[in-house]
Amino acid sequence: MIPSRETQTSLLLILMLYFTASSDADLRLMVRVGDEVALACRSDFYIRGGCETITWLFTSTNPTVKLFETGQIHQEAAAKSDRLSVTADCSLVIKKVSLEDVGLYTCRKQGSDFNISLSVIHILQYLHLKARVGDEVTLPCENINHDCKTITWLFTSKSQTVKLFETGKIHQDAAAKSDRLSLTADCSLVIKKVSLEDAGIYACRQFINGQPGSTGSVFDSQSW
Structure with a gap:
């Protein structure tokens, strides 16, 4: 044997x-500095009309800003537009995650919200x-x-x-x-x-x- x-x-x-974000969320994620992360919106949001009716919002220590609206990156997110994109299923992709990305991300469709808390660790x-x-x-x-x-x-x-x-x-x-x-x-x-x-x-x-x-x-x- x-x-x-x-x-x-x-x-x-x-x-x-x-660096931790708000715990008041439907989903909590933790990634490393430099990672790429995809924040998935609720699947039924996409089914009922596609990404044209989806808005992605970001809330941190500063006032809430729009990242994505009417099918394109919003002007309020212009400074990091090269790191942001939205997939066919309306997921928000963040490339080269940095500490400034810590916060609460909201996928909104016609008044309904799905919140994701993103925390970041720095090795x-x-x-x-x-x-x-x-x-x-x-x-x-x-x-x-x-x-x-x-x-x-x-x-x-x-x-x-x-x-x-x-x-x-x-x-x-x-x-x-x-x-x-x-x-x-x-x-x-x-x-x-x-x-x-x-x-x-x-x-x-x-x-x-x-x-x-x-x-x-x-x-x-x-x-x-």
């Missing part, structure tokens, strides 16, 4: 700045860590005040971001693997029985009075 190879998951610890330094499938790993939450009720752990895989912990307890988004997740007294995230599905980006974020506060650790795990 030939012994089977142990499957390993490579955990890549990344020290980075994490500062890489550190490597390896774990075998089945191991237990602890991801520390650093540079924050250790009140776990103010801590949110986020997990991003395939451009989809879900909450793992919020207000000190497992979030409903993580219900399927709640038996493998826990928090320590210092708000570190513990993952038991690591599997390949755990590959992705983990971000520790502190919210004070509902507003984003300090950024803790962010981990990018890649399976191989």
Whole structure:
């Protein structure tokens, strides 16, 4: 009998700045600086008339601006028009994502809105860590005040971001693997029985009075 190879998951610890957008959205996405991202509008919006009747809006610290209207890039978005485009299904594509792109994106059709919150991470330094499938790993939450009720752990895989912990307890988004997740007294995230599905980006974020506060650790795990 030939012994089977142990499957390993490579955990890549990344020290980075994490710039978060509003959490009041239908969909939350997190991407890296320099990435290209497609923000998909609701499919029924497209079916009922095409992109000519779609408006894309962007809200950040500045007043809301129009990015796309009546089938073309709006003049208010002229400064970054070379990085913006809209696909046949009305998705908004942003090339070479930068920190200025953090914010709330709204796809609007005849008074109906679909909101997407886009957060951006800026990589500062890489550190490597390896774990075998089945191991237990602890991801520390650093540079924050250790009140776990103010801590949110986020997990991003395939451009989809879900909450793992919020207000000190497992979030409903993580219900399927709640038996493998826990928090320590210092708000570190513990993952038991690591599997390949755990590959992705983990971000520790502190919210004070509902507003984003300090950024803790962010981990990018890649399976191989």
